[in-house]
Amino acid sequence: MTDTILRMSGITKTFPGVKALQDVNLEVRRGEILAVCGENGAGKSTLMKVLSGVYPHGTYEGDIEFEGEPCSFAGIRDSEHRGIVIIHQELALASNLSIAENIFLGNERSKRGWINWNETNQAADELLRRVGLDEKAVTPVIQLGVGKQQLVEIAKALSKDVKLLILDEPTAALNDDDSEHLLNLLRGLRDQGITCVIISHKLNEVMGISDRVTILRDGKTIWTEDIDNLSEEKIIAGMVGRSLENRYPEHESTIGEEVLRIEDWTVHSPTQPDRALVRKANLTLRRGEIVGLAGLMGAGRTELAMSVFGRSYGVNISGRLIKDGKEIQARNVREAINHGIAYATEDRKRYGLNLIEDIKRNVSAAGLSKLAKGGWVDGNEERKVADEFRASMNIKAPSVESVVGKLSGGNQQKVVLSKWIFTDPDVLILDEPTRGIDVGAKYEIYTIINRLADEGKAILVISSELPELLGICDRIYTLSAGRITGEVDRAGATQESLMTLMTKEEQEVAP
Amino acid sequence: MTVAPTNADMSISKGPAGAPDKAPRKVNFDLKQSGIYIALALTIVIFTALTGGDLLAPQNLSNIIVQYSYILVLAIGMVLIIIAGHIDLSVGSVVAASGAFAAVMMVDWHVAWPIAVVATLVFGALVGAWQGYWVAYFGIPAFIVTLAGMLLFRAVTYRILGNQGIGPFPDDIRTLANGFTPGFLKNIALGPLGGADAFSVIVGLLVVVGMVVMQWRARAGRVKFAQSVDPMWLFLTKAILPAILVMFLVVQLARFRNLPWVLVLLAVLVFVYTLVTNRAVFGRQIYAVGGNLQAATLSGVKVKSVVFWLFVNMGVLSAVAGIIFAGRLNLAGPTAGNSFELDAIAAAFIGGAAVQGGVGKVVGAITGGLIMGVINNGAGLLGWQTETVMFVKGAVLLAAVAFDVWSKRRTAGGK
Numbered sequence: 001m002t003d004t005i006l007r008m009s010g011i012t013k014t015f016p017g018v019k020a021l022q023d024v025n026l027e028v029r030r031g032e033i034l035a036v037c038g039e040n041g042a043g044k045s046t047l048m049k050v051l052s053g054v055y056p057h058g059t060y061e062g063d064i065e066f067e068g069e070p071c072s073f074a075g076i077r078d079s080e081h082r083g084i085v086i087i088h089q090e091l092a093l094a095s096n097l098s099i100a101e102n103i104f105l106g107n108e109r110s111k112r113g114w115i116n117w118n119e120t121n122q123a124a125d126e127l128l129r130r131v132g133l134d135e136k137a138v139t140p141v142i143q144l145g146v147g148k149q150q151l152v153e154i155a156k157a158l159s160k161d162v163k164l165l166i167l168d169e170p171t172a173a174l175n176d177d178d179s180e181h182l183l184n185l186l187r188g189l190r191d192q193g194i195t196c197v198i199i200s201h202k203l204n205e206v207m208g209i210s211d212r213v214t215i216l217r218d219g220k221t222i223w224t225e226d227i228d229n230l231s232e233e234k235i236i237a238g239m240v241g242r243s244l245e246n247r248y249p250e251h252e253s254t255i256g257e258e259v260l261r262i263e264d265w266t267v268h269s270p271t272q273p274d275r276a277l278v279r280k281a282n283l284t285l286r287r288g289e290i291v292g293l294a295g296l297m298g299a300g301r302t303e304l305a306m307s308v309f310g311r312s313y314g315v316n317i318s319g320r321l322i323k324d325g326k327e328i329q330a331r332n333v334r335e336a337i338n339h340g341i342a343y344a345t346e347d348r349k350r351y352g353l354n355l356i357e358d359i360k361r362n363v364s365a366a367g368l369s370k371l372a373k374g375g376w377v378d379g380n381e382e383r384k385v386a387d388e389f390r391a392s393m394n395i396k397a398p399s400v401e402s403v404v405g406k407l408s409g410g411n412q413q414k415v416v417l418s419k420w421i422f423t424d425p426d427v428l429i430l431d432e433p434t435r436g437i438d439v440g441a442k443y444e445i446y447t448i449i450n451r452l453a454d455e456g457k458a459i460l461v462i463s464s465e466l467p468e469l470l471g472i473c474d475r476i477y478t479l480s481a482g483r484i485t486g487e488v489d490r491a492g493a494t495q496e497s498l499m500t501l502m503t504k505e506e507q508e509v510a511p
Numbered sequence: 512m513t514v515a516p517t518n519a520d521m522s523i524s525k526g527p528a529g530a531p532d533k534a535p536r537k538v539n540f541d542l543k544q545s546g547i548y549i550a551l552a553l554t555i556v557i558f559t560a561l562t563g564g565d566l567l568a569p570q571n572l573s574n575i576i577v578q579y580s581y582i583l584v585l586a587i588g589m590v591l592i593i594i595a596g597h598i599d600l601s602v603g604s605v606v607a608a609s610g611a612f613a614a615v616m617m618v619d620w621h622v623a624w625p626i627a628v629v630a631t632l633v634f635g636a637l638v639g640a641w642q643g644y645w646v647a648y649f650g651i652p653a654f655i656v657t658l659a660g661m662l663l664f665r666a667v668t669y670r671i672l673g674n675q676g677i678g679p680f681p682d683d684i685r686t687l688a689n690g691f692t693p694g695f696l697k698n699i700a701l702g703p704l705g706g707a708d709a710f711s712v713i714v715g716l717l718v719v720v721g722m723v724v725m726q727w728r729a730r731a732g733r734v735k736f737a738q739s740v741d742p743m744w745l746f747l748t749k750a751i752l753p754a755i756l757v758m759f760l761v762v763q764l765a766r767f768r769n770l771p772w773v774l775v776l777l778a779v780l781v782f783v784y785t786l787v788t789n790r791a792v793f794g795r796q797i798y799a800v801g802g803n804l805q806a807a808t809l810s811g812v813k814v815k816s817v818v819f820w821l822f823v824n825m826g827v828l829s830a831v832a833g834i835i836f837a838g839r840l841n842l843a844g845p846t847a848g849n850s851f852e853l854d855a856i857a858a859a860f861i862g863g864a865a866v867q868g869g870v871g872k873v874v875g876a877i878t879g880g881l882i883m884g885v886i887n888n889g890a891g892l893l894g895w896q897t898e899t900v901m902f903v904k905g906a907v908l909l910a911a912v913a914f915d916v917w918s919k920r921r922t923a924g925g926k
Contacts, residue, residue: 312809334811343809351809354802356869365799366810372792379790383736399739419810 005030005195006051006084006164011062013046013055020046021060022219028164033186033196035210037203039239039464043219044199045089048166052086053079066164083163087153089172093141100124100137103156127155131185145272147178154185165189166197171205172298175275183209201296203232203503215239232503233496240466240495248471249443251450255474256287258325259458260341260427265319267300267307267482273315277303279482281319285427285458290449292469293462294498295479301462302346304479305429309343310336323426337366342425344416346432346462348409352416355405359397360386362404362415367423389418394444410441417448428452431462446472466495478502546914547863547878554882558889566889569767572760577689577839579884580773581606581832583877585855586862587784588828590876592821593859594788596801596868597646597653599822601660602829602855606848607668609635609833614677614843617684624681631830638664639826643819653822661852669845678842687776688838691769707765714770715761718778719754726750773835777877780828784873797821801868857904858883861911865919882907 006028013021021043028034038044049055051064053073064071066082073079076086093102100121109120124137133151141149150170157165167186171179186196186209200206206213213230215222215238222238267278278300285291295301306313308321310333321328323339330336336343345351353362363386364371371382386400393414397407404415413433420428430449434442449472453459463469469476476493478486478501486501559566566572585602592599612634616627638660645656679685696709726749733740741749764770788794796817799807808814832851837843862879864871883904890900 309809310811332811332813333809334813337811345809350803351805354799354806354869356802357798361795361798364795365806365812368792368795375792376790377792377795380732380736383733383738387736401738 003030004028005067007063007065008047008051009063009065011047011050011060011064013043013050013060020219021050024062024216024219024221026214026221027224028195028197029212030195031190031193032211033190033198033209035206035213036197036199036216037201037206037213037235037239038216039466042216042239044216045168046219047216048086048168048197048199051079052076052084052166054086080160083161084166085157085160085162085164086166087150087157087168087170089169091146091149091153093149093152095142096140098138098140099128099135099144099152099155102141102152103127103137103159105156107160123159124155127158130158131155132181145178146173147175147181150174150178150182151185154182154189158189162194164195164197166199168199169201169297170198171200171202179205201298201503203235206235207232217241233500236496236499236503240499247443247467249447249450251290251453251472253288253290253453253474255289256456258284258286259323260285261320261322262308263320263322265304265308266317267303267314268316270313270315277314277482278307281479281482281484283460283477283484285460287426287456287458288453289475290453290459290461290473292473292476293460293479294466294469294476294502295462296502297464299479299502300482301479302431303482305343305431305460305462308336309333309341309429312343337423337425340424340426341429342366342420342423342427343429344420344431344433346435348412348416352419353404353412356403358401358403359390359395359407359415360400363389363400363418363422366419370422370424385422386418389422393418393448408437408441410437410444413437413441413445414448417445421452425457427458427460429460429462432464433461434463434465434468442468466498469498470495478504480504546918547861547875547882547911550861550911551878551882551885554885554889558885558892562889562892565892566885567763569763571888571892572763573691573767573771575881575884575888576764576774576777577771578888579880580771580777581836581839582851582854582858582884583777583880584780584828584832584835585851586858586876586880587780587873588825589852589855590859590862590864590871590873591784591788591797592653592825593856593864593866594801594868594871595797595818595821596804597818597821598856599642599653599657599660599825600852600856601642601657601664602825602832603848603851603853604661604664604668605635605638605826605829606833606836606851607843607845608638608664608671609830610837610843610847611668611671611677611845613684613830613834614680614837615671617681618677618679624683628684628834631834632827635826635828635830635833636823637826638829639823640819642826643822646822647815647818665845668847672843672845674845676842676844678837678840680838680841684834684838685841687772688835689771691771692775694769701762701766704762704766707762708769709765711761711765711769715758715765718761719758722757723750723754776831776835781873781877788873793817793820798869801870803869854880854883857908860915861908863915865915866912879911 004027008024008026011021011024012019024043024047026047036044050060053076056074057072066084071082094105097105103124104120109116109123121137128135128137131151131154133148133155135144135148141152144152170182174182183205186198190196198210207227210227212224212226213235214224215235217239222241262281262283265278265281266276269275269277281304293301303313307317310330311317312333321330328339330339330341349355354365360382364382368377371378371385383400389395390397390400395411395414395418397411404412407415433449434445449459449461461469461473470490470493474490476488476490476498477484478498480502485504488497555566589599589602609631613627613631616622616630617624642656642660645651646653692711694708694710698706699709699712701707730740730746740746788797796807796812799810799812800814800817804814833848836847858880859871859876860879861882862872862875862877864876886903886907887900890903
């Protein structure tokens with residue numbers, strides 16, 4: 001039976017300056033599991049937000065037809081009313097409430113405004129049995145691990161008589177056992193007639209569970225294919241399938257001696273201290289070399305970088321840092337900076353800048369001691385330094401006293417880079433240095449990165465965009481599920497080969 | 512996380528990619544910061560008119576300063592804590608506790624007053640360290656810690672005093688709190704204004720000249736580094752208006768009984784703390800912590816230690832206020848300092864500090880405190896009911912913060 005439960009046609013969604021979705025078509029058949037695959041930023045989450053009414057009808061173009069009827073959802077309540085439930089990557093449970101309270105949140109089992117707790121808890125127990133979660137309905141959610149919380153989310157969806165269940169990266173934060181359990185559960189639900197759309201980066205999972213696969217790339221649907229006609233390679237080719245354009249400045253690196261070696265680096269999650277986010281990673285950075293770190297979301301890239309940078313993320317960190325041949329300790333950010341390590345964050349607004357301050361105070365923030373004598377800042381010198389950076393980095397602002405929050409993304413990124421360059425580091429870790437900035441500014445950032453390498457700094461670039469890594473790096477490490485799964489020279493790398501390494505599962509890694 | 516417009520690898524609509532940002536016209540006349548001075552001027556004008564000029568009479572000006580000095584001292588510490596994104600509700604109780612501590616040392620134990628003063632400041636520092644520990648290192652919100660402190664240190668006060676007032680204080684302490692600089696030089700005649708203390712007038716002139724010279728040098732420095740500066744007329748207004756005001760204040764005071772010692776102390780504190788917030792590394796770190804805690808942490812600022820020392824500082828300033836207050840009443844009472852924290856907090860917010868942290872100025876807090884002081888004093892002269900005074904102060908606080916929020920939204924909208 002191939003009766004279509006959902007048809008989205010001609011969906012176009014525009015954000016200021018960016019077309020996130022362009023004429024996307026998606027068809028889901030009743031009782032199947034459809035996987036939607038694509039790189040970070042391909043538009044998968046946006047599409048699901050359009051479907052579930054997070055972006056209400058009228059903010060996008062195109063039509064949605066569910067069970068043969070056109071839909072115009074004004075919000076997530078409307079879509080849930082029709083039986084479309086989305087479970088987001090970041091779980092949305094009220095952690096201090098019980099499982100039962102969470103399941104029936106906003107949908108309480110009540111008469112005239114008074115909750116019937118016995119009925120609530122009984123119904124919750126029933127749902128917990130269906131999803132195979134062996135917990136009492138009155139247990140507070142905060143006591144559950146992420147895997148079990150995921151099951152509570154599914155139970156919550158079932159309580160709403162779900163017809164179409166959408167899961168955004170459901171296993172990204174789960175360990176193998178929990179993932180396996182979840183996938184089995186989804187198969188069971190399919191047999192009960194519930195249709196699933198699953199967004200996943202884990203291709204072996206996609207191959208294992210889905211009936212059909214739809215590929216999104218750059219906000220467009222590329223193709224949809226039955227799983228029987230597919231292989232992981234074909235999916236990868238679909239995900240990356242575009243050519244490198246001339247968007248990267250020419251650069252010949254002069255590579256010198258080793259500057260920083262990261263050995264057996266292991267980092268555990270601060271919320272689940274028994275879960276390793278980075279496992280025994282080994283990396284080497286050399287003078288004048290631009291090294292890339294590729295990995296999909298949740299692979300542990302940022303966790304690796306931030307833990308190296310003065311242990312600013314994670315717990316139970318083990319491993320050795322060897323700088324210029326000597327083992328160093330960088331137990332906090334100050335020590336890391338003093339050892340000549342700098343980290344420019346992927347989220348400049350939250351972690352990188354003081355948006356209510358001006359350019360000069362942001363530029364000096366990490367290297368203020370260089371401008372101070374006896375605890376007093378030399379204001380004139382600070383202004384001079386900021387002005388020099390404004391010129392050399394081409395920060396477009398009327399003066400160094402412009403408030404950073406009002407600059408464009410590209411200029412904000414240049415302020416972040418200036419701040420770290422001013423600390424005069426030997427090692428610069430750049431986490432998504434071009435995220436959210438326009439093409440012109442990207443080119444400028446690449447030029448700056450090249451210049452820094454020419455000055456003899458060792459640079460590690462973390463990026464979700466494979467063409468970017470292939471365009472600017474001399475050597476690329478791949479990270480998958482916290483492990484370094486490969487190290488390739490630019491010459492020998494293609495997007496496909498990188499993607500294969502990035503989706504490689506743990507057991508395939510040679511010990 | 513993937514709210515899609517982040518990935519600019521998508522087709523970018525043809526925009527001014529890489530084109531120079533539209534240069535927002537930089538208006539140096541900062542409405543928000545100037546608004547507060549205008550508000551103070553308005554308050555003064557209104558109450559001068561209502562009181563038929565009594566507000567500005569020499570003796571009354573002196574009263575405003577002496578009566579409100581301890582709130583202003585507290586406001587200095589409070590604005591720093593608010594800039595860092597915290598709050599201190601305990602300062603009233605700490606004022607009482609340190610006043611009691613000082614009284615016991617000086618009155619009951621007859622400790623020499625300089626030693627007792629230093630010991631009281633240390634006492635304040637320890638109180639601040641206690642609260643700073645819980646806030647900074649233990650991670651309890653300052654609101655809770657200092658709410659507890661409000662009760663704890665009030666209890667300590669009662670225990671120290673045994674539920675009764677202790678006094679009288681040594682003369683030196685009373686002079687500090689209530690007294691005036693002696694006339695080192697003779698009076699000079701100021702024409703129709705009558706006689707005034709020559710020494711006070713000379714000090715006033717020096718301060719005024721100092722203020723103008725500092726502003727001039729700052730401007731010259733900016734010019735040298737090719738930074739934008741105010742047009743000359745605005746600069747002169749900004750330099751000369753405060754100078755005239757300070758000179759007016761000093762002359763009036765000199766006509767009465769010279770300069771109050773607490774004014775000298777306040778002037779020194781304002782000068783030092785303004786310097787610290789503007790120029791010291793520590794001052795920068797306070798703004799960095801309040802502006803974006805994570806960014807400050809990732810820039811190597813030891814945020815916990817910054818917050819800890821801010822509370823220590825607040826404790827010391829509370830002890831200063833406690834000594835002044837007890838000395839002024841000549842008695843350390845168990846209910847001293849009641850609701851001082853509210854006045855100090857109100858002063859900081861009226862003075863332009865932001866609830867979210869990261870914004871605020873020492874001079875602003877002082878100005879905010881003066882607005883409240885003028886209202887209190889003017890209302891007293893007019894014989895207003897207590898509830899009227901409360902109503903007016905409440906309305907002023909709300910209006911000041913509403914103005915702050917409004918001006919912020921306006922600038923955000925003009926992006």
